[in-house]
Amino acid sequence: MSDALAFSPAANPDAYVPWTGAEQAFEALTRWASESGAPVCLVAGPPGMGKTLLLKRLAAQAAASLRAVRISYPDCDVEALRGFLRESLEGAPPCDSDDALIAAAPGAGFLLLLDEGELLPDATAQWLRELAERAAGRLRIAVAVTRDERCAELAARFGDACEVVRLAGAMSRADVEAHVRAELERAGVDPGLRARFDAAAIDELHARSEGVPALVQTLASARLFEAQRAGELAARRPPRLARRAPVA
Numbered sequence: 001m002s003d004a005l006a007f008s009p010a011a012n013p014d015a016y017v018p019w020t021g022a023e024q025a026f027e028a029l030t031r032w033a034s035e036s037g038a039p040v041c042l043v044a045g046p047p048g049m050g051k052t053l054l055l056k057r058l059a060a061q062a063a064a065s066l067r068a069v070r071i072s073y074p075d076c077d078v079e080a081l082r083g084f085l086r087e088s089l090e091g092a093p094p095c096d097s098d099d100a101l102i103a104a105a106p107g108a109g110f111l112l113l114l115d116e117g118e119l120l121p122d123a124t125a126q127w128l129r130e131l132a133e134r135a136a137g138r139l140r141i142a143v144a145v146t147r148d149e150r151c152a153e154l155a156a157r158f159g160d161a162c163e164v165v166r167l168a169g170a171m172s173r174a175d176v177e178a179h180v181r182a183e184l185e186r187a188g189v190d191p192g193l194r195a196r197f198d199a200a201a202i203d204e205l206h207a208r209s210e211g212v213p214a215l216v217q218t219l220a221s222a223r224l225f226e227a228q229r230a231g232e233l234a235a236r237r238p239p240r241l242a243r244r245a246p247v248a
Helices: 020-034 051-062 078-087 098-104 122-135 148-161 173-186 199-209 213-236
Strands: 040-044 067-071 110-114 139-145 162-166
Touching: 020 040, 020 051, 020 139, 020 162, 040 051, 040 122, 040 148, 051 067, 051 110, 051 139, 067 078, 078 098, 078 122, 098 122, 122 139, 122 148, 139 148, 148 162, 173 199, 173 213, 199 213
Parallel strands: 040 139, 040 162, 067 110, 110 139
Antiparallel strands: none
16 A cells, blocks of 8 residues: 555544544434434534544444445435435336335435534435435434534424434544554555654644544645655655865
């Protein structure tokens, strides 16, 4: 694996390293997905804390029993979202009603994952609530939301059909170190470059990022790039010529 893949900005479930806030939120999220309670779950938290990663982990875990459908930017009307769900059912017969659409989903039904929940139109949210209530457990909807005001608006619109899971807290210094070491190991980074991430560097990453996972990734990626660039420049530098004695 190339060290260029270390600290990738993409939310990669395979590169997940546990930390307290994420583990608590994921435990609550999986409990919601497996129980027959509210069909809608709002995953709330500040920017960069890992809400997208939680949704991706949930999709991977639920893949055996639910048809997971993820939409990154759900700024779409009812017809567009209905069509998107239909397209996800490869080989299924035509669905001429919402009830037929839900019935056509394989296994236990749909797991619909909506990132950037701020973009979800109110009319589409209302349709999703009505559809989820009619689906009787065959439609589960998880919506990632950043702004508290929008989270409150969506919670009010979904009403009793909704549960809220919050991704709270921040990564500790030990969490940051574990994450950095795991990323360097996973990407097979050269030991000489790994040495640039000593205790002082970890202290700096933790302090500057304030424990926000996305900032840890960005700052660590920049540090690795600087180390790589310094190594490349050193390798290109021509050898120093020996000084010749002056001619009399």
